[in-house]
Amino acid sequence: xxxxxxxxxxxxxxxxxxxxxxxxxxxxxxxxxxxxxxxxxxxxxxxxxxxxxxxxxxxxxxxxxxxxxxxxxxxxxxxxxxxxxxxxxxxxxxxxxxxxxxxxxxxxxxxxxxxxxxxxxxxxxxxxx
Amino acid sequence: xxxxxxxxxxxxxxxxxxxxxxxxxxxxxxxxxxxxxxxxxxxxxxxxxxxxxxxxxxxxxxxxxxxxxxxxxxxxxxxxxxxxxxxxxxxxxxxxxxxxxxxxxxxxxxxxxxxxxxxxxxxxxxxxxxxxxxxxxxxxxxxxxxxxxxxxxxxxxxxxxxxxxxxxxxxxxxxxxxxxxxxxxxxxxxxxxxxxxxxxxxxxxxxxxxxxxxxxxxxxxxxxxxxxxxxxxxxxxxxxxxxxxxxxxxxxxxxxxxxxxxxxxxxxxxxxxxxxxxxxxxxxxxxxxxxxxxxxxxxxxxxxxxxxxxxxxxxxxxxxxxxxxxxxxxxxxxxxxxxxxxxxxxxxxxxxxxxxxxxxxxxxxxxxxxxxxxxxxxxxxx
Ligand SMILES: [Zn+2]
Numbered sequence: 001x002x003x004x005x006x007x008x009x010x011x012x013x014x015x016x017x018x019x020x021x022x023x024x025x026x027x028x029x030x031x032x033x034x035x036x037x038x039x040x041x042x043x044x045x046x047x048x049x050x051x052x053x054x055x056x057x058x059x060x061x062x063x064x065x066x067x068x069x070x071x072x073x074x075x076x077x078x079x080x081x082x083x084x085x086x087x088x089x090x091x092x093x094x095x096x097x098x099x100x101x102x103x104x105x106x107x108x109x110x111x112x113x114x115x116x117x118x119x120x121x122x123x124x125x126x127x128x129x
Numbered sequence: 130x131x132x133x134x135x136x137x138x139x140x141x142x143x144x145x146x147x148x149x150x151x152x153x154x155x156x157x158x159x160x161x162x163x164x165x166x167x168x169x170x171x172x173x174x175x176x177x178x179x180x181x182x183x184x185x186x187x188x189x190x191x192x193x194x195x196x197x198x199x200x201x202x203x204x205x206x207x208x209x210x211x212x213x214x215x216x217x218x219x220x221x222x223x224x225x226x227x228x229x230x231x232x233x234x235x236x237x238x239x240x241x242x243x244x245x246x247x248x249x250x251x252x253x254x255x256x257x258x259x260x261x262x263x264x265x266x267x268x269x270x271x272x273x274x275x276x277x278x279x280x281x282x283x284x285x286x287x288x289x290x291x292x293x294x295x296x297x298x299x300x301x302x303x304x305x306x307x308x309x310x311x312x313x314x315x316x317x318x319x320x321x322x323x324x325x326x327x328x329x330x331x332x333x334x335x336x337x338x339x340x341x342x343x344x345x346x347x348x349x350x351x352x353x354x355x356x357x358x359x360x361x362x363x364x365x366x367x368x369x370x371x372x373x374x375x376x377x378x379x380x381x382x383x384x385x386x387x388x389x390x391x392x393x394x395x396x397x398x399x400x401x402x403x404x405x406x407x408x409x410x411x412x413x414x415x416x417x418x419x420x421x422x423x424x425x426x427x428x429x430x431x432x433x434x435x436x437x438x439x440x441x442x443x444x445x446x447x448x449x450x451x452x453x454x455x456x457x458x459x460x461x462x463x464x465x466x467x468x469x470x471x472x473x474x475x476x477x478x479x480x481x482x483x484x485x486x487x488x489x490x491x492x493x494x495x496x497x498x499x500x501x502x503x504x505x506x507x508x509x510x511x
Contacts, residue, residue, distance in 0.1 A: 009259070030260065036375075056281070056379050058273035059326045060265065064250055067265050075270050075325075077374040085374040087274075088264045095326070100281050111263065123264075 006121050013123040016050065016106065018084065019043035029084045050106045051129065052080040059095040066112040074098055078126055089125045103129040133226045134351035134511070135359045136233075136344050137166025138470045143339035143458025144308045151185050151241035152197045158340035158463075159198050159237065166344035167354065172231035174205040175222045177214030177238035178462035179497075183251035185244050194239075211255035211497030212411060214238060215341065215465025216504040220364050226345050233350075238467070239340040240460035248336050252461070255498040257372035269333055269412065271373050271499045273325035276414035278379035280327070282429065285417065287327050289432030291318035293413040294331050294455055296441055301452025303482040308337055308458030332413035337458035341466035343473070348511070357477045363398065363492075363507030365391030373499045382500035385422035389494065392505040393424075400424035403507070404488040405475045406446060407468035409496045410453040419494055420448060423505075442483055450475060450483045465495035469506060476510050 009030065011017050018029030023040035029048055034041055057076040060067075067073060074090040076098070090098055091109065104126040113120040139161025141154050149157070155176070163171075174195060182188045191205030208218040215238030222236035242248055253262045256271060279285045295315050301307040313331055321331040351358050367387035370376055376383065393399060400423060408423065410416035417431040425446050426434040434440065440448035451457045451471040454464060472491035474480045480488075489510050496503040 036370075055374075056274045056278040058270050058277055059323075060267065060270045060273075061323050061325065062249070062269070063265060063267060064253065064262070065247070070265075073265060075265050075274070077274055077379060086264075087261045087266055087372065087374045100277070125264075 003119050006119060016048040016124065018046045018048050020046040027082050027084055029086065048084060049081040052078045052104055054090070054098065054100055054102045054104060055079050055085065056100060057090065057098050076126065078104055091125045091127055093128050097128060105129055130227045131229055132348035133223050133345055133361050134348050135361070135473050135508070136346045136351050136354050137162045137168070138343045138473050139165055140306060140341040140463070140467055140470055141339045142306045142308070143337045143460055143463070143467070145243050146338040147243065149338065151181060151187065151190070151239060152194060154241060154338060154340040155194050155237065155239045155342070156197050158342040159235065162235070162342035162344050168233050168344060171200055171203055171233050171235045171344070173222070173225060174200070174203055174235040175208055175218040175237065176205060177208045177216070177218035177465060178240060179209060179211050179214050180251055180254065181241070183245065183254065185241050210502045212409065212459070212461045213465060213495045213497035213502045213504050214462040215467070216469065216493060216495035216506065217366065217465070217502070219343065219466060219469055219506065220366060220504055222345050223361055223364055226347055232347055234345045235342060236345060236466065237340065237342040238463035238465055240462040241338050242336045242460060243338050260372050261374070267325065269325040269328055272412035272414050273328045274373060275379055275418065275499065276327050276412070279414060279417065282380050283432070285432040287319060288315065289436050290327060290332060290413040290417070291315050292436050293410060293416045294318045296435065297410060297449050297453040297455040300442065300450050300483055301456025304452050304457060307452040307456050308335060309452070309456045328412055328414070334411045334454035334459035337460040339458060339460035339463045339467070341463045341470055343466060343469060358511040359473055359476050359508050360511050361506060362509050363392035363396030363505070365389060365395065365505045367391065367503055369501050371498065371501045380418065382418050382422050382496070382503065384500050384503040385419055385494060385496060388503040388505040389423045392492070392507050396507040398490065398507055402490055403446065403492045404490050405450060405472060405485045406448055406492040406494070407451060407453070407471050408448055408494045409464070410449055410455050411459060413455075416448065416453065423492070423494060442485060447485050450480060450485060465493070465504065468493040468495055469508070472508055476508060
């Protein structure tokens, strides 16, 4: 990804900041221009809770090049306390420890780097509570 | 709206075609279709291709393929909806003939995947790149998330998932156009290399090259041109969220259900009217969820349904008689057209060893990404 593309997403990725629809109260993350629930176009800023639970998960044995050093890694869909769902890795654990319903918290981690001349990209991953 | 029929079809075998380029594959299949339909001219052309740009670094393939096919100056539209590109191209051609704008329209799909060094990343572009792929999602991983949700919600087992591959390889062994024409045992599927748990490599469709082409015409003309006329009676399309995690039910595919409902309504048919069906089994779990969403079996019961043999040739509803994406191969853009060609063969009695007895009404289901797009067609012998 190009540097401007990373810069554009810095608020979501580094501060877990989403938005709440002024019309229906739906919480959206990351931000978008139209509410997916009611079509509303006005929002308040809404910080995301830093804990959630695992909805579904897998252990990945063949991944993309930028994750070669992490193979095998655990990927999961996580539901935050406010109902928002995201996809990320579950780290610092073993596949046998991971089950649907288990609580996780976000940790700040390096996601990828773009080589010698590029930027290092940080963001969130999840850890079992 | 005019009634639209299929008057010809042609395809390359799906496999690793090391000595053929994208244009070679397309022209080979297109000439077969044109010869089969016995037409001298086409009015317009649609070509489904997921990512000629990422796979062979060539865009603008519409005019290129028109030129190489030698049908000078015909208008051409490339259609993209990830792995559903082929059947969406078919639907666009169907609409053009139905509207009365054109009579003879060529609809096609093509993909040349083996020239690409990083196929996994090229395919991943059909998911939500910023919110899924960026965090480590691959297609096997996303379908593994669906499989795990299905296992947790309904008790679907690893053996039931593997049974889909066993059945599809059994059918592929009877298809001379299939990439893998050999049977595999349940143990072989279960014990093959793990890609994304619970999906082993024998539950993942392969990387393939190939092209598939059909010729469409209005009913009155079709009746004069062929003796076995197959009419398209239902065409339904639908979309869903691009990211899997945005859906309420991870073990469901809403776009598949909605596209099927639209096709059933248009054709005035119900699931029990369908004699034979091709579904999008990019991974074993995809076939299980698809047959639930198409209404062939109740939600959550697909694993047992497949295990009991109901989807085999001779079973209650034969699914993927061609071998499916798993055994027939999956050159992504060509897949949707190839599915329709299999049903066309079944309905015209040309399916050889894998012929379903008295098949009169057939269906195809083709999807893109993790079901963010789905296209369903229903066809009938006139
Ligand atoms: Zn709203």
